[in-house]
Amino acid sequence: MTATRTEIFSAGIVEAGLGTVTREIPAGEPPPWPPNAELTWIGKDVPRLNGRDKVTGATRYTVDVRLPGMLHARFLRCPLPSAELRKLDTAAATALDGARAVIALARPGDRLRYAGQPVAAVAALSPGVAAEALAAIDAEFRPLPFVVDMDEARAPDAPLVYDEASAPKGNPSGFPAAPGLPVVGNVRGPAVVRRGDPAQGFAAADIVVEGEYRTQVQTHSCLEPHAIVADWRADGLTVYMSTQFTSGVRQELAALFGLPLNRVRVVVDGMGGGFGSKSQLGVYGRTAVELSRLAGLPVRLALDRHEEQIDAGNRPGTFQRMRLGAKRDGTLTALAIESHGTAGVALGAGIGFFAERIYTCPNFETLQHDVFVNAGPGCAMRGPGNTPGAYGLEQAIDTLSERLGLDPLALRDRIDPSKARREERRIGAERIGWSRRHKPGADPGAVKRGMGVAQSLWMSNVQTNVACEVRVLRDGSVEALSSVQDIGTGIGTVMAQVVAEVLGLRPGDITVRIGDTEFPPGGPSYGSRTTASITPPLRTAATRVLAELGREAARMLNAAPEELEAREGRIRVKSDPGRSLAFRDAAALLRTDRISAVESRADDYPGFRRRMPDAAMAHEDLGGVQFAEVAVDTETGAIRVERVVAVHDCGRPINRLLLESQVQGGVLMGVSYALLERRVMDRRTGLMVNADLEHYKLAGVHDTPEIEVVILENLQGNSATDAYGIAEPANIATAPAIANAVYNAIGVRLTSLPMTPDVVLAALGKTGRS
Amino acid sequence: MPNEPEPIRHFRLNGRNCAVPAADHTLLVETLRETLGHVGTKQGCDGGECGACTVLIDGVARLACLTRTGECEGHEIETIEGLAAGGRMSRLQRAFHERLGTQCGYCTPGMIMAAESLLRRDPHPTETAIREALSGNLCRCTGYVKIVEAVLEAAGAG
Amino acid sequence: MNRFAYASPATVTEAAAATGLVAEAMVTFDESAVLKAGGIDLLDLLKLELLTPSVVVNLRAIKGLDAITQDAAGNVAIGAMATLSQVAEHPLVRGSYPALATAIAGAAGPQLRNVATLGGNLLQRPHCWYLRSPAHHCLRKGGGHCFAIHGENQYHAIFDNHACAIVHPSTAATALVALNAEVELHDAEGATRRLPLEDFFVGPDDDIQRENALRPREVLTAIHLRKPASGTRMAHLRQGEKAGFDWPLADVAVVLAIGPDGVCREASVVLGAAAPVPHRARAAEQALQGRHPGEAAAGDAARAALRGATPLSLNAYKLALFETLVRRAILAALA
DSSP states (O other): OOOEEEEEEEEEEGGGOOEEEEEEEETTSOOOOOOGGGOSSTTSOOOOTTHHHHHHTOOOBGGGOOOTTOEEEEEEEOSSSSEEEEEEEOHHHHHSTTEEEEEESSOTTOEEOSTTOEEEEEEESSHHHHHHHHHHOEEEEEEOOOOOOHHHHTSTTOOOSOOTTTSOOOOTTOSSOOSSOOEETTEEEEEEEEESOHHHHHHTOSEEEEEEEEEOOEEOOOSSOOEEEEEEETTEEEEEEOOSOHHHHHHHHHHHHTOOGGGEEEEOSBOOOOTTTTSSOHHHHHHHHHHHHHHTSOEEEEOOHHHHHHSSOEEOEEEEEEEEEEOTTSOEEEEEEEEEEEBTTBSOOOOTTHHHHHSOOSSEEEEEEEEOOSSOOOOOOSSTTHHHHHHHHHHHHHHHHHHHTOOHHHHHHHHOOOHHHHHHHHHHHHHHTGGGOOSTTOOOSSEEEEEEEEEOOBOOEEESSOEEEEEEETTSOEEEEOSOOOSSSOHHHHHHHHHHHHHTOOGGGEEEEOSBTTSSOOOOSOTTOHHHHHHHHHHHHHHHHHHHHHHHHHHHHTSOGGGEEEETTEEEETTEEEEEEEHHHHHHTOSSSEEEEEEEOOOOTTOOSEEETTEEEOSSOBOOEEEEEEEEETTTOOEEEEEEEEEEEOBSOSOHHHHHHHHHHHHHHHHHHHHTOOOOBOTTTOOBSOOSTTTSOOOOGGGOOEEEEEEEOEEOOOSSSOBOOOTTHHHHTHHHHHHHHHHHHHSOOOOBSSOOHHHHHHHTTOOSOO | OOOOOOOEEEEEETTEEEEEEOOTTOBHHHIIIIISOOTTSOOOSSSSSSOTTEEEETTEEEEGGGSBGGGGTTOEEEOGGGTSGGGOOOHHHHHHHHTTOOSSOSSHHHHHHHHHHHHHHOSSOOHHHHHHHTTTOOOSSSOSHHHHHHHHHHHHHO | OOOOEEEOOSSHHHHHHHOSSOTTTOSOTTOSEEEESSOHHHHHHHHTTSOOOSEEEEOTTSTTTTOEEEOTTSOEEEETTOBHHHHHHOHHHHHHOHHHHHHHHTSSOHHHHTTOBHHHHHHOOOOOTTTTOTTOOBGGGTOSBOTTTTSOOTTSOSSSOSSOOOOOOOHHHHHHHHTTOEEEEEETTSOEEEEEHHHHBOOTTTOTTOSBOOOTTEEEEEEEEOOOOTTEEEEEEEEESSSSSSOEEEEEEEEEEEOTTSOEEEEEEEEESSSSSOEEOHHHHHHHTTSOOSHHHHHHHHHHHTTTOOOOTTOTHHHHHHHHHHHHHHHHHHO
């Protein structure tokens, strides 16, 4: 084992009073950071370093990449929800002037399982020729029975999407679904989590609350479509891709095409949104590379909006049946949930681990099922599982609090073990004015206001397969490098802040080079893990480079290296700051043009709760509590979210401006999920009828409530930066907070999403015929 | 398949004369992005709902995905690339940068152009007017809060 | 989008002559020439290849078609090529026809309103998702049935919906029908005719493949509004799912002529997003005429407005919604 040393860390929630924690840490780790108030750049509002490029249109997104000789690719897609491919003749397409490569993605006899499933692809000199080539493909489809509605798919006589042999098998990691579960009809599962004895727990309950909740299918609707430019050459493959995980895509490509890792390069500069849907190579990525390999030229493949909405992933819909048992004082005795969800032809439509982890309950059971339907495959989307899961459970808790005659916050104070959320409830209640909250439906008049609360929980993920490099050049310039990609959250700025803090420079002095697998592997931008994964090794690397620089400076300053500090652009003697060297002059002393340190993510100091290949989970979950204030027009059914107070924790916040923006975005995505978004499948034709942004409705600026964000500083002494993520927690609590507020406004509980005027009017009994 | 040569269209682009071939059915967004390489103007929805392709034509906000290049003959077109005159960010751009009106940034050029057209006709707009001016633009990341703040700040700074 | 030639005639007569059939997006789906006003809906239909014309005839070059003028008697004419922004912001419109200004200001987004014309807005094709889907060969496209009637019909018609359940997409039309506007049509021989906008729209029972009465070689050139009688009050209200830039679930225009004695002389109550054409609620109008309008009359009219509605499987909510909007629009007009 490596040598260790003992350090005392500030620990606790700064806003609630700090304590300390003593940790045994590896000897090479930097010393503990004090709370943010004592730091220069960490925790401060630093504007996005690449912001200038974004506001001037200079940022290059994958859809903007143009390579010499680049071909344009398009898919031929299955027009039917279920079909047998009878014939696929690509000869005419191949022969077309200007077509450079044509590949079949299915063979005659193959079963096609959703409308939009890729069948063939072409690459041609222009998009127009590619379209002509598609039209020249002679494909015949024999329609087969199909089912697109989850409830219909559960019926015993429903057309089968798969047979047992062909059904997806699940994943050893259990994500998005566990392997080895039975398939009966279109239903796979249940995946069971059980502790204690639920039956006994319900028997011991003074009160039992039951409820059924339904959530819709949501599409990611990234503004930049899924896109790739693949450039296959004799000496290697370069791929420009709008991806959340450059190094993951590189691994997939190397394995798939039998290439050594060092012959595959994945690059992304600007990335126009992902939200989980751009985490893998995908069929489109694989196809573009294959076309480039065949044509010997670069190939661009970018989905159009229709393709984006039908075949670029979606958040699965769910149906949840919930039972909750409690003692009169609120103590939970039992919690049982049975869920059915659909990710179309894919797996992963569960309700996550939200209910399993958030409240203290000795007797617990979830039975989660996947239901196959003939629709495009779902995939992870911002808080996968937990977002629909929280919508159900947080409403059930609200119902329980009312039945118990307890304030929803008081009930949570009793059953929620999280210290962070306790503090978040306190702060949020104050900000929103919780004491103004009235009894359900008590507002007179047609427009009724109400207030609600809901909580968030997400795991503190860490990618352990992460490294980064810090370089100091002899002219004093500094670089931070990693393959990590900026999905829009501003990780590059966060990196510059960390390096600047260590080197005593300004964030703008640091050149951050990311989004390229030529640099050390940076890990994915998903699962709220990026900051947690990359900032600790970055700080360690910067500390090491500084030490090397310090050795040169120490000689010059006649001091011991450990007497020095880097502050305000200078290397100076701590006890005598007048004795100092400009950082640049210290760099000039280097014996070589460039020094550098590469560091990888060390384990969290107290270890991890769970380890997976390449990743791990920290001990303490991420919290978050959101309060919503709504106005419901009981005569039109229109809900207006007027205000949201979002109080969150993410360990040590590095950049409050970026965090606020991300939380505001998460909240608005939650508002949009709660009130507007819904994939509409026509049950008779099996086609999505709103595969556009006209009838698939995304919240606009007029739908935006006032959003107040509070970020706690929750220090745990866990790593060199103690920082964790925020993306998913910001989204998870919003819809249930709004739903609870709507209940408080009108006194009637809405149990399905989205809460559109028709749903509200129906709940109020106002849809009877006149 | 011999194609007829495409007619040359003449217009002003960001203050410069521009002559560019474009067929009758060619859209301005294609001309800007594909022919001229001005890729700051984005395409998001293909249908006029997202506003990412907002440009100014004779100072008025319009969608390049619903404008044929041929219609631009003789007109003045401004794109995001034209706002930072001489490399200096405009006040709107500065405000979007400093107030973090961007996240992934894909909607940003369209958002800024829509706001620019508002500020030109109404230099000191109310928040309501700002929201209305931005109501044709979608953002999936920021929650719009900081976008509205940025426009308010730019208006105040004007 | 298919390749098409492009013509920019200088006069309306030339434009009319250039078309085999007619007007923006107002032709059956495979016609060879179409007229283009703002071009918003046209481009949408071209992109979807629901229209594949060989010639697009641009009306932009024709001078004067976007004028908004008032005659000596105080009547207002709005050129068909006036953009929605121009109309919504025009003092004549805001002053005399505020319900029209409101209806238009809430349509689409600002960039579209800067281009879309009032004529084009009235002539745009419905936004029924089955009609707009190349994969659904519906009745209106020459197919066998209406997919909405037994399908996803939450946004569809609650009146006159037994054959085809589209709703007319124009909120401007709702207001204009309530204002008893007339359209001016110009043909290739240079002749013009005028007819009430209400009669201009064609329901599915009259012709399943078109939504208006524009004839071959005819161009819509202007919309005429009579000077409102003194004591005229009006309002337009809409409710969408989104708070901005969304098709309305329901919209209502009310125009009331109130006499000096406070009695309602004439009433127009028109529902948009309710039927294949703007739906005049005659029973509601009758419930108001001859009465001192107020809460009670508004409530009676609102209930009457929905009489005879035949909601589909997913749109019965529109009854309550329209009832509210009609009542509120009447009260808003009086306020």
